Amino acid sequence: MSEKQTLSFQAEVAQLLHLVTHSLYSNKEIFLRELISNASDACDKLRFEALNDNALYEDAPNLEVRVAFDKEARTLTITDNGIGLSQQEAIDNLGTIAKSGTREFMGKLSGDQKQDAQLIGQFGVGFYSGFIVADRITVESRRAGLKAEDGVRWTSSGAGDFEVETITRPQRGTSVTLHLREDAADYLSTWKLKSIIGKYSDHISLPILMRKEEWKEGEDNKGGEMVLTDEWETVNQASALWSRPKKDITPEQYQEFYKQISHDHEAPLAWAHNRVEGATEYVQLLYIPSHAPFDLWNREKAAGVKLYVKRVFIMDEAEALLPSYLRFVKGVIDSADLPLNVSRELLQESRDVRAIREGSTKRVLGMLEDLAKQEKDTAAAEEDKAKYGKFYAEFGAVLKEGLGEDFANRDRLAKLLRFASTTSDTATVSLEDYKARMKDGQAAIYYITADTLAAAKNSPQLEIFRKKGIEVLLMTDRVDEWALNYLQEFDGTPMQSVAKGAVDLGTLQDEAEKKAAEEAAETFKPVLEKLKEALKDKAQDVRVTTRLVDSPACLVVTDSGMSMQLARMLKQAGQQAPEVKPVLEVNAEHPLVKKLESSDHFDDLANILFDQALLAEGGLPADPAAYVRRVNSLLV
Numbered sequence: 001m002s003e004k005q006t007l008s009f010q011a012e013v014a015q016l017l018h019l020v021t022h023s024l025y026s027n028k029e030i031f032l033r034e035l036i037s038n039a040s041d042a043c044d045k046l047r048f049e050a051l052n053d054n055a056l057y058e059d060a061p062n063l064e065v066r067v068a069f070d071k072e073a074r075t076l077t078i079t080d081n082g083i084g085l086s087q088q089e090a091i092d093n094l095g096t097i098a099k100s101g102t103r104e105f106m107g108k109l110s111g112d113q114k115q116d117a118q119l120i121g122q123f124g125v126g127f128y129s130g131f132i133v134a135d136r137i138t139v140e141s142r143r144a145g146l147k148a149e150d151g152v153r154w155t156s157s158g159a160g161d162f163e164v165e166t167i168t169r170p171q172r173g174t175s176v177t178l179h180l181r182e183d184a185a186d187y188l189s190t191w192k193l194k195s196i197i198g199k200y201s202d203h204i205s206l207p208i209l210m211r212k213e214e215w216k217e218g219e220d221n222k223g224g225e226m227v228l229t230d231e232w233e234t235v236n237q238a239s240a241l242w243s244r245p246k247k248d249i250t251p252e253q254y255q256e257f258y259k260q261i262s263h264d265h266e267a268p269l270a271w272a273h274n275r276v277e278g279a280t281e282y283v284q285l286l287y288i289p290s291h292a293p294f295d296l297w298n299r300e301k302a303a304g305v306k307l308y309v310k311r312v313f314i315m316d317e318a319e320a321l322l323p324s325y326l327r328f329v330k331g332v333i334d335s336a337d338l339p340l341n342v343s344r345e346l347l348q349e350s351r352d353v354r355a356i357r358e359g360s361t362k363r364v365l366g367m368l369e370d371l372a373k374q375e376k377d378t379a380a381a382e383e384d385k386a387k388y389g390k391f392y393a394e395f396g397a398v399l400k401e402g403l404g405e406d407f408a409n410r411d412r413l414a415k416l417l418r419f420a421s422t423t424s425d426t427a428t429v430s431l432e433d434y435k436a437r438m439k440d441g442q443a444a445i446y447y448i449t450a451d452t453l454a455a456a457k458n459s460p461q462l463e464i465f466r467k468k469g470i471e472v473l474l475m476t477d478r479v480d481e482w483a484l485n486y487l488q489e490f491d492g493t494p495m496q497s498v499a500k501g502a503v504d505l506g507t508l509q510d511e512a513e514k515k516a517a518e519e520a521a522e523t524f525k526p527v528l529e530k531l532k533e534a535l536k537d538k539a540q541d542v543r544v545t546t547r548l549v550d551s552p553a554c555l556v557v558t559d560s561g562m563s564m565q566l567a568r569m570l571k572q573a574g575q576q577a578p579e580v581k582p583v584l585e586v587n588a589e590h591p592l593v594k595k596l597e598s599s600d601h602f603d604d605l606a607n608i609l610f611d612q613a614l615l616a617e618g619g620l621p622a623d624p625a626a627y628v629r630r631v632n633s634l635l636v
């Protein structure tokens with residue numbers, strides 16, 4: 001390519017550009033953070049590629065970023081000597097949105113959301129943020145390893161298209177020149193740029209250089225001014241934040257670093273920074289975000305932890321470093337032991353990685369336990385007390401996946417769980433709280449699963465528990481059913497679904513009640529037999545129960561059976577679910593049930609009883625039309 005070519009942006013880029021320039025206007029200065037971050041990434045990439053090919057360093061082994069401006073021309077230039085771009089890479093990377101997640105996300109945003117700077121910020125608007133302050137951007141670059149004549153110039157005014165042409169560029173790396181808009185001229189100031197770099201880019205591990213300024217007296221006693229010299233000075237700390245001693249890092253710096261790596265505008269709820277020594281040595285800096293990203297439920301989604309080896313960036317999204325149920329954690333792990341050329345496949349098998357994973361998991365659980373402790377600490381500030389609740393509302397359901405995924409930490413995880421219950425509509429009841437409130441003689445932790453809180457609360461199965469004042473946990477997360485399979489007991493007390501098996505309230509039921517129930521069952525026997533016969537295709541069994549107070553009937557499954565709720569969920573998800581034949585339990589004291597014996601419509605009533613029990617727990621009759629017909633035949 002020698003001719004100038006004009007190419008169009010991918011449609012999504014044009015869209016993103018529009019969003020960026022219209023939504024991020026209130027926080028313009030972030031463009032510098034984004035461009036410096038790209039420059040630093042480009043240097044990381046060079047260092048990484050050079051591990052296998054030292055010649056890529058050419059004659060410039062010291063990686064750095066330079067920020068310079070020209071007041072007259074009203075330009076600001078960010079230069080790095082990193083990996084650079086080939087012509088094709090410039091076309092591909094600066095004309096499209098490479099990250100498929102971002103592209104997909106953009107498509108999903110509604111009109112209103114598109115104005116939401118926070119949402120957009122999650123994606124790191126990256127290079128295109130330059131257009132917040134510039135009406136034209138020129139990128140000149142040469143990829144490491146290519147000849148000087150194979151440089152590229154890319155220019156665009158951020159409208160529909162961009163131009164590319166071949167240039168000769170002796171020095172490796174990339175210069176991004178922003179032709180600033182008139183109203184962005186205040187960025188042409190050493191002081192201003194230094195303060196932005198200090199705020200956002202201090203921790204970048206490369207030196208960021210700017211030309212030194214000097215005071216120059218004015219001639220003929222006219223006022224003097226600061227003028228630029230030819231000498232360059234480093235204006236950031238230039239050491240990776242996590243490699244500094246904890247005591248030298250302020251909370252603001254930790255928070256700023258978090259925002260940088262997570263693209264999150266909100267401060268994190270907590271963080272932990274540790275140097276782990278021993279058989280495996282590493283530094284961990286892990287954060288718990290205060291809100292969930294839009295794609296939290298995608299288990300394939302990128303993990304949030306970056307891997308470094310001895311301060312050299314190795315990879316983003318190293319999923320081997322934390323179990324999947326902690327995929328919301330963001331941060332950095334810097335290992336002293338792993339080889340620099342470690343691959344994703346190798347990570348899976350490495351003993352060091354296993355140690356890091358175990359250590360980091362423990363650390364995250366520790367952070368969560370601390371937050372949970374604060375919740376109950378009367379001396380804690382209101383804001384701190386609220387943190388665990390905030391965490392749980394965002395990530396509680398993901399944490400539950402850990403019950404099935406991380407057996408070694410199951411007990412610690414179980415203590416971190418919170419549920420709604422018959423005493424609390426919000427998920428604030430811990431299993432420990434529940435146990436502390438158990439009635440004398442109560443032998444199990446009772447729970448019910450349902451699609452919604454209302455369905456759970458109004459379930460007929462709860463009637464006897466309500467009457468006896470026994471608390472029942474109400475579970476409405478989709479993951480509950482699955483997770484509960486892995487939590488058979490808590491601290492020695494079995495977990496018991498109130499929709500499974502016969503209720504045995506043990507010593508909570510007095511002798512008179514038990515006796516009355518047995519007698520009722522005896523006199524009711526002939527009706528039971530008829531019911532079993534009438535419902536033999538639907539119900540595995542029919543029996544008299546004491547768990548109902550106001551309702552005529554309910555459905556339960558046997559102790560070992562799959563719950564109806566789980567079977568429904570599997571079906572909805574298009575998976576094969578075994579046919580669950582429930583047990584119909586009837587309340588022999590209920591007028592409708594009493595009426596059965598003498599009714600001419602026994603068969604209809606029996607079926608209605610069954611279908612209504614199904615409806616009451618959020619299911620649907622297998623043949624809804626038949627149900628309607630039966631009810632109507634009784635109504636007329």
Ligand SMILES: Nc1ncnc2c1ncn2[C@@H]1O[C@H](COP(=O)(O)OP(=O)(O)OP(=O)(O)O)[C@@H](O)[C@H]1O
Binds near residue numbers: 093
């Ligand atoms: N200074 C640079 N040197 C080399 N390549 C660059 C440079 N700046 C940008 N690029 C290339 O352009 C691509 C797009 O950059 P952009 O900032 O839009 O997204 P990103 O850096 O991939 O994402 P994010 O900003 O969210 O980390 C980068 O992935 C990189 O390949």
